[in-house]
Amino acid sequence: MKNYEEAIGIDVSKKTLDAYCYQARLHKVFANDLSGYKSMIKWVLRVSKTRDVFYCFENTGYYSLKLALYLDSQDIVYVEESPLKIKRSSGVVKEKTDRLDACLIARYAWLYREELEASTVKRSSHLELGRLLALRDQLVRNNAGLKGTLKEMQVLLSSSTTDAGCTSLVRSIAYLQKQIKGIELRITDIISTDVEMSRNYELLSSLKGVGLVIACQLIYHTGNFTRFSSWRAFSSYCGTAPFGYRSGTSIHRRKQCHYLGDRKMKSLLSMASVSAIQHDSELHLYYKRKLAEGKDKMVAINNVRNKLIARAFAVVKRGTPYVILQQHVA
Template sequence: MKNYKEVVGIDVSKKTIDAYCYHGQVHKEFVNDIVGYKSLIKWVFKVCKEDTVFYCFENTGYYSLKLALYLSSQNIVYVEESPLKIKRSSGIVKEKTDVLDACLIARYAWLYREELKPSTVKSTSHLELGRLLALRDQIVRNNAGLKGTLKEMKVLLSSPTTDAGCISLKRSIEYLTKQVTCIEKRIKEIMSEDTSMQKNYELLTSLKGFGLVVASQLIYHTGNFTRFDNWRAFSSYCGTAPFEHRSGTSIHRRKQCHYLGDRKMKSLLSMASVSAIQHDSELRLYYNKKLAEGKDKMLAVNNVRNKLIARAFAVVKRGTPYVVLQQHAA
């Protein structure tokens, strides 16, 4: 991005977007829709009078997705950055306004323009996969809450089978269960429609502990294994990679996982690790070996998590399913 002469920082909210030209030092508010995006482009061209302009905004989910789709359709260069990176690069900021946020985004993009890379919109199948996985998680959480309420009501009531509240809860639970099944069916259809995704899905499910949800989440978060160069980078993204913490001669702690990371992916890998320890003889021996060395249980589980991540990247890179070596040992 070093060849660009101007950057436009955009603060995206639900109904409006605030744009700020870094060198022009001008600000204007637009509506967060197609009409607003067209007005934004015309305004930037009028103010900057430069063709070498790129746009930068924070990744705010659905709100910023509409803007990204429009800029991509118009072949306009943009960078969709993590809000945390921009916040930590801004120093001490005591005020909070949309105009100031847009200004800070523009400042960040200009100062780090040599390190930034143009963003691209994910394919339609990847976007739908992400929406379905998020919806499934929400429905499963709601269903778990209803099951807990039903369990408590059954204990309090003498005849729960005839109670209207229990009957209503049972119907809701059955309906949500059917919805989860429908979503999972659609997820499988998305996988089957994309040859690369289907192949990677089959490779991942050859690993013990990897089912539909874990494999699908892994494919989505890695961009079908195109977003990260190696398994260590993805381990750092999930928050399972240990980092050093030392300074001089007085501070020297043991390596620990950083609190920043994808908590959902980390939780799924934890459940996959527990399942793999039970059903994979190699990982069970590895886990017991770590415990015998005096390591804490959660530390040993984290080692298994990294083993699973390494195996996932290995089978995808190799293009062949995982084979348990002990089955073929002499």
């Protein structure tokens, strides 16, 4: 971004916004609603004495989304940054207050203003896709918990069909399954009505092990394959990329995946890899070859995960479905 004259750090909570002007060294609290946003903009323009201002705040999900939508609608430059980046740039901080958090965010924005990139709001279809995927995941977890409870009760009871508790659980499970099916239909509608997402979904579906959920999650987390420059960058984001660990001559460990990463994507890729090993002859041979080289089972599965990520980015970039070359070998 250009060299702005003022950076405003905002600590976003459910009901309030703590705004801090870094150069003016002023702090004020506003409501986290439309009137609060308007009041904050007026206050910033009054105390900063310049219009060359940009705003910075942490990505806190739904709480920060409303603010981002408003700033985007007013063509106001803002940066929605990862909380971890801001926290690690702040050094050792022993106190925790909303005012201090806003001050640290403003400090981060000012120090890194030349390196930061302005954020933009995702399209409404993309935002709805993310909400539905998160809701589906929650319903699936709830459904699995109810199934586990039902299974335990059936073991204990002599006649589970006449028990009121079991009957209620069966009805709840059926209802949740119906809701999950409805969400999946809506996800399919969103994908089919968006030309770019529909195209990439069809390409991803050509990969063995990639179904509706993993394909949609890939589309959502990659911003429909516009957020990451390469599959290696996305692998690092997911936590599947191995990194070296060396220091001097005495510390020399084997490469390992970093614990920081999107655990949900990593888990989905693991399940997709297991399925791909069973149904894709190339990946099956690749997995067996890694085991024969003496690699641990989980290391070999991680290799397959990265293979899937590389294939996903390749088919989208190339614009053609994946073809198993081995089936054309004479």
